[in-house]
Amino acid sequence: DGGITQSPKYLFRKEGQNVTLSCEQNLNHDxxxxxxxxxxxxxxxxxYSQIVNDFQKGDIAEGYSVSREKKESFxxxxxSAQKNPTAFYLxxxxxxVRIRSNQPQHFGDGTRLSIL
Amino acid sequence: xxxxxQLGSHVSVSEGALVLLRCNYSSSxxxxxxxxxxxxxxxxxxxxxxxxxxxxxxxxNGFEAEFKKSETSFHLTKPSAHMSDAAEYxxxxxxxxxxxLTFGEGTQLTVNP
Numbered sequence: 001d002g003g004i005t006q007s008p009k010y011l012f013r014k015e016g017q018n019v020t021l022s023c024e025q026n027l028n029h030d031x032x033x034x035x036x037x038x039x040x041x042x043x044x045x046x047x048y049s050q051i052v053n054d055f056q057k058g059d060i061a062e063g064y065s066v067s068r069e070k071k072e073s074f075x076x077x078x079x080s081a082q083k084n085p086t087a088f089y090l091x092x093x094x095x096x097v098r099i100r101s102n103q104p105q106h107f108g109d110g111t112r113l114s115i116l
Numbered sequence: 117x118x119x120x121x122q123l124g125s126h127v128s129v130s131e132g133a134l135v136l137l138r139c140n141y142s143s144s145x146x147x148x149x150x151x152x153x154x155x156x157x158x159x160x161x162x163x164x165x166x167x168x169x170x171x172x173x174x175x176x177n178g179f180e181a182e183f184k185k186s187e188t189s190f191h192l193t194k195p196s197a198h199m200s201d202a203a204e205y206x207x208x209x210x211x212x213x214x215x216x217l218t219f220g221e222g223t224q225l226t227v228n229p
Contacts, residue, residue, distance in 0.1 A: 004159075033217075040125065040221065041221060042206065043160075043206070045216065048215070050215060058216075092160075094215060102165065102167040102210075105160075107152075107161070108159050109158050110158065112157070
């Protein structure tokens with residue numbers, strides 16, 4: 001079955017440490033997205049990529065970095081500069097704007113990041 | 117910039133009662149609108165989407181939503197709530213020329229026996 005796989009499901013970070021969250025999709029989607037979810041705040045866009053080797057900042061990119069070297073993969077690094085990283089992180093993908101922009105985003109099951 | 121407002125962060129209904137979750141959007145052009153559902157510790161699952169073909173959209177699990185341009189609304193309804201409908205629901209808007217989604221803050225639906 002096609003879908004989006006996020007790993008790990010739970011992740012713990014020590015102070016001053018960078019951690020990388022994995023997101024892999026086998027839907028052949030061009031566009032991929034990273035969201036942060038905090039209680040009562042909905043989803044906020046961190047970074048997105050509409051094509052391999054290109055990505056754009058979302059609304060809350062500070063303290064995060066991404067890469068898009070392969071169409072299937074869009075890893076997110078939470079750096080030590082992100083002072084409040086505890087949250088639920090969701091990865092999504094979609095067919096992108098080049099086909100039809102009414103296509104929905106498909107989501108993975110998320111990674112919950114906590115600070116030790 | 118697009119924005120989405122979901123009125124009521126918590127809605128509680130009895131099993132068998134009507135479910136109404138409200139969503140209003142701001143957009144200078146007719147947008148693409150979506151409703152998603154999220155169960156605890158899971159990702160978001162698409163319930164339905166509006167794409168200008170019809171103003172009344174039917175989705176999965178018996179949910180439907182009506183697009184009303186004059187009211188800039190896209191409220192989600194279900195005639196009879198089931199215990200399994202208890203979850204968080206998100207309304208989202210996507211501009212016709214872009215791929216980004218803007219989400220509302222979510223509405224937590226509780227279904228009482």
